[in-house]
Amino acid sequence: MPNKKGFSELFAVIAALETKNEVERFFSDLATPAELEAFAERWRIARMLDAGERSYREIAAITGASTTTVGRVARFLREEKHQGYRLMLDRLS
Template identity: 45%
Template sequence: MKKKDTRPRVAKTAAAEGGEVALHKLLEAMLSLRTAGELHAFLEDLCTPAELEAIADRWRVVPLLIEQVPYRDIHDRTGVSVTTIGRIARCLGHGAGGYRIAAARVLGGPDSSSH
């Protein structure tokens, strides 16, 4: 039998709202940075080296997926797991559109406005 969650629903909602506020403030902070160097310094302070490496690896997979390179070849070239490659591919196809916007602007990828 599953144990009933007795925590107040209001507390969960307040925590979720607090997280949304914190995320919004983080986005504002990132948008305030003016150069790649400033953003790099901010990300080095914000993330662990492993987190930065994981983020960079995910971005490295995007152009390969856009070029329709097979997952196994992407894995062989980058060392990124096939599971992670699949997740990135799902985001490219059905996500919020962030990868496609950035790819269109930075890599010359397909315009995200059609999604």
């Protein structure tokens, strides 16, 4: 991460949010509608990949995402060290 201090402060603020309403309010100020759409799209892709019922091309067609985006989400879901998608998929299951 390029700016560890800035990211650390941002992540601390996000962790301090207590309700879904607070999260919605904060992210509505923080991100543009297009950025929020991209986040939502990636999360939807992660859920579909985790279900394992569709190909990358099918997921791309359903979500409107590129197959590159689907592949990137798949890589982070399965291979990258952060495992943030996995953390939340497991927590919400």
